[in-house]
Amino acid sequence: MSDPLAVTLGPLTLNNPILTASGTFGYGLEFTDFVDLAAIGGLCTKGLSLKPHAGNAPPRICETPAGMLNAIGLQNVGVEAFVSEKLPKLRACGATVIANVWGDLEDDYVTVVRALEGADGIAAVELNISCPNVRQGGMLFGNSPPLTRALVAKVRAATRRPLIVKLSPNAPDLVESARAAREAGADILSLVNTFVGMAIAPETARPRISFGTGGLSGPAIRPLAVRMVYQVAKALPGVPLMGIGGIAELSDVLEFLAAGATAIQVGTANFKDPGVSGRLVKELTDYCAARKTTVAALVGRAHRGGGRVGGAAGAEG
Amino acid sequence: MKADHRATLTRRQIFSPGLFSVTFDCPDLARAVLPGQFAMLEVPERAQPYLRRAYSVADADAGAGTVEFLIKTIGRGTRALERMPERSTVRLLGPMGNAFTVADLPRGARVAIVAGGIGAAPFPALLRGIAKAGLSADFFLGGRNAKELSIRARFDGLVPGETVLASDDGALGEKGFVTEALARRLGAGTRYARLYACGPMPMFAALAKVVGPARLPSEFSTEAEMGCGFGACLGCVIPGTEKPFIVSCSEGPILSPEKIQW
Numbered sequence: 001m002s003d004p005l006a007v008t009l010g011p012l013t014l015n016n017p018i019l020t021a022s023g024t025f026g027y028g029l030e031f032t033d034f035v036d037l038a039a040i041g042g043l044c045t046k047g048l049s050l051k052p053h054a055g056n057a058p059p060r061i062c063e064t065p066a067g068m069l070n071a072i073g074l075q076n077v078g079v080e081a082f083v084s085e086k087l088p089k090l091r092a093c094g095a096t097v098i099a100n101v102w103g104d105l106e107d108d109y110v111t112v113v114r115a116l117e118g119a120d121g122i123a124a125v126e127l128n129i130s131c132p133n134v135r136q137g138g139m140l141f142g143n144s145p146p147l148t149r150a151l152v153a154k155v156r157a158a159t160r161r162p163l164i165v166k167l168s169p170n171a172p173d174l175v176e177s178a179r180a181a182r183e184a185g186a187d188i189l190s191l192v193n194t195f196v197g198m199a200i201a202p203e204t205a206r207p208r209i210s211f212g213t214g215g216l217s218g219p220a221i222r223p224l225a226v227r228m229v230y231q232v233a234k235a236l237p238g239v240p241l242m243g244i245g246g247i248a249e250l251s252d253v254l255e256f257l258a259a260g261a262t263a264i265q266v267g268t269a270n271f272k273d274p275g276v277s278g279r280l281v282k283e284l285t286d287y288c289a290a291r292k293t294t295v296a297a298l299v300g301r302a303h304r305g306g307g308r309v310g311g312a313a314g315a316e317g
Numbered sequence: 318m319k320a321d322h323r324a325t326l327t328r329r330q331i332f333s334p335g336l337f338s339v340t341f342d343c344p345d346l347a348r349a350v351l352p353g354q355f356a357m358l359e360v361p362e363r364a365q366p367y368l369r370r371a372y373s374v375a376d377a378d379a380g381a382g383t384v385e386f387l388i389k390t391i392g393r394g395t396r397a398l399e400r401m402p403e404r405s406t407v408r409l410l411g412p413m414g415n416a417f418t419v420a421d422l423p424r425g426a427r428v429a430i431v432a433g434g435i436g437a438a439p440f441p442a443l444l445r446g447i448a449k450a451g452l453s454a455d456f457f458l459g460g461r462n463a464k465e466l467s468i469r470a471r472f473d474g475l476v477p478g479e480t481v482l483a484s485d486d487g488a489l490g491e492k493g494f495v496t497e498a499l500a501r502r503l504g505a506g507t508r509y510a511r512l513y514a515c516g517p518m519p520m521f522a523a524l525a526k527v528v529g530p531a532r533l534p535s536e537f538s539t540e541a542e543m544g545c546g547f548g549a550c551l552g553c554v555i556p557g558t559e560k561p562f563i564v565s566c567s568e569g570p571i572l573s574p575e576k577i578q579w
């Protein structure tokens with residue numbers, strides 16, 4: 001039998017389905033005391049732009065029930081410094097690197113993706129069209145299917161690498177966004193990014209985050225994210241999905257696989273438990289061994305076998 | 318190397334309501350930590366607080382395998398710590414951040430330590446290090462009132478020099494801000510080789526105006542809301558002079574005031 005943890009998402013094959021989410025895993029190198037980077041399925045870098053980007057003024061984060069709000073504002077070292085300073089070290093660790101990229105304008109995305117083309121050791125590109133914490137670009141692309149379609153088509157033409165498009169849960173119609181990204185050439189869809197939220201300090205009546213609003217993440221969003229993965233898997237059968245949102249335990253991983261994700265990304269949980277991704281790989285290995293099953297067999301189980309799932313997602317019987 | 322340690326609560330000492338010290342059995346961290354470094358503490362509650370909280374290591378005893386933190390009750394995390402029964406276990410991620418520098422000072426040098434309220438937390442270990450290195454230190458401790466200064470009990474016998482207390486209401490020690498007490502000493506001609514400080518941002522801002530003109534080399538132990546404590550979230554930035562933002566958990570928490578944009 002082939003490796004029970006290995007998964008194939010279109011053109012991308014991974015040793016296992018446990019990845020770490022962009023912006024919650026630094027450039028990976030911050031975690032080498034806690035995780036063997038070669039042992040996880042892959043890591044998504046902090047969102048990279050063409051030029052180094054300073055990000056938003058503090059305060060940038062605040063805790064909320066079972067999660068947090070953030071408006072980091074995509075602070076990053078820029079694609080050039082990433083390729084020359086971070087990537088060689090990641091390669092030396094044996095990491096499977098997914099470059100997460102963003103831009104203000106369509107052409108910015110294309111330029112960053114082109115700048116990565118020459119670099120060795122990048123397994124895939126993930127387009128962030130869903131960041132709620134910048135004034136331009138980001139989520140604006142993800143919230144409009146025509147803009148999504150145009151952007152993804154341009155980037156598709158600029159790279160031969162596996163292309164992941166990261167969807168916004170704030171889009172008016174997630175399934176339409178997913179369809180637009182897929183039809184324009186996305187190999188894989190990752191979902192979800194953070195939900196736009198807000199917290200106000202009652203003492204001052206001012207937002208707790210200087211940007212005003214922030215992106216909500218952590219276990220608080222998990223049921224929303226599971227529902228979205230389920231919906232997209234149902235509407236677009238056969239499109240490989242990476243599930244993201246509040247994953248911290250093995251049971252959460254199994255939940256997303258059942259909903260239709262072939263791989264998952266661990267986000268905010270990395271902050272409170274930096275070893276969590278490595279631990280999940282071990283626990284999933286043990287789980288599959290004990291049940292003599294494979295991860296591939298666990299994908300999409302919620303859609304099979306006549307169970308009724310009602311509501312907006314529709315019923316199957 | 319940073320690691321996620323399991324630690325058992327062995328001792329709690331209360332200075333006044335809401336101001337206390339907790340000591341944990343945590344031999345590996347006790348051996349590794351340097352004065353000024355911090356740890357990210359997780360209390361065993363799943364939803365709230367969700368993120369860990371940063372606490373300066375107040376003191377560590379490598380022989381006994383213990384680490385101590387000085388805590389002021391503020392909100393959810395600190396209330397949980399205050400109520401936690403002895404022998405409870407927590408998780409401690411550390412050691413995090415950089416440390417105070419002492420080793421480069423010549424024997425006999427005199428330094429100043431300035432603490433505002435719970436800002437006294439990182440100084441027991443530093444004071445022991447200073448005494449061991451043969452330096453002398455004046456310890457300036459400020460607080461709003463006598464209750465906030467109750468933490469001074471933790472420093473009995475630790476200060477190789479003068480202890481100067483200051484309270485906003487004048488109930489204990491000199492009346493006014495601790496920064497004013499320091500400025501009076503400097504004005505009278507006292508000279509220090511280095512100053513170490515920890516306290517709330519307004520204290521730092523006032524202190525920067527004192528140490529700048531006096532050309533007194535300083536190390537400020539800064540505080541920012543932290544998501545992770547090890548450079549992964551970029552949530553803890555402080556505006557800088559040499560670059561837009563300093564990542565305070567990994568480039569600090571100890572920073573020289575000229576690098577900070579006040």
Ligand SMILES: Cc1cc2nc3c(=O)[nH]c(=O)nc-3n(C[C@H](O)[C@H](O)[C@H](O)COP(=O)(O)OP(=O)(O)OC[C@H]3O[C@@H](n4cnc5c(N)ncnc54)[C@H](O)[C@@H]3O)c2cc1C
Pocket residue numbers: 355366370371372373374386387388389390391392393394395396435438439539540541542543570
């Ligand atoms: C490097 C570093 C070292 C630290 N060392 C210590 C230490 O040694 N001892 C210690 O007691 N604390 C220390 N802190 C602060 C600590 O990390 C927590 O922020 C603090 O204990 C509050 O946590 P909480 O869960 O009780 O309150 P929360 O529930 O997080 O906060 C409740 C409310 O109080 C506000 N708040 C948070 N912190 C403060 C504050 N300091 N003053 C006023 N309002 C605040 C919050 O914005 C929130 O609105 C340190 C912080 C950093 C970054």
Ligand SMILES: Cc1cc2nc3c(=O)[nH]c(=O)nc-3n(C[C@H](O)[C@H](O)[C@H](O)COP(=O)(O)O)c2cc1C
Pocket residue numbers: 021022023024046047070072074100128131166192193194216217218219221244245246247265266267268269550
């Ligand atoms: C502090 C922080 C920074 C983030 N930065 C990025 C980013 O740069 N690019 C991106 O695509 N997503 C970013 N995200 C979103 C996460 O990758 C993830 O989609 C989201 O947090 C939901 O997963 P979680 O609930 O497991 O955290 C960020 C999230 C957080 C909390």
Ligand code: FES
Pocket residue numbers: 542543544545546547548549550551552553554564565566567
């Ligand atoms: S607290 Fe996360 S980067 Fe500093």
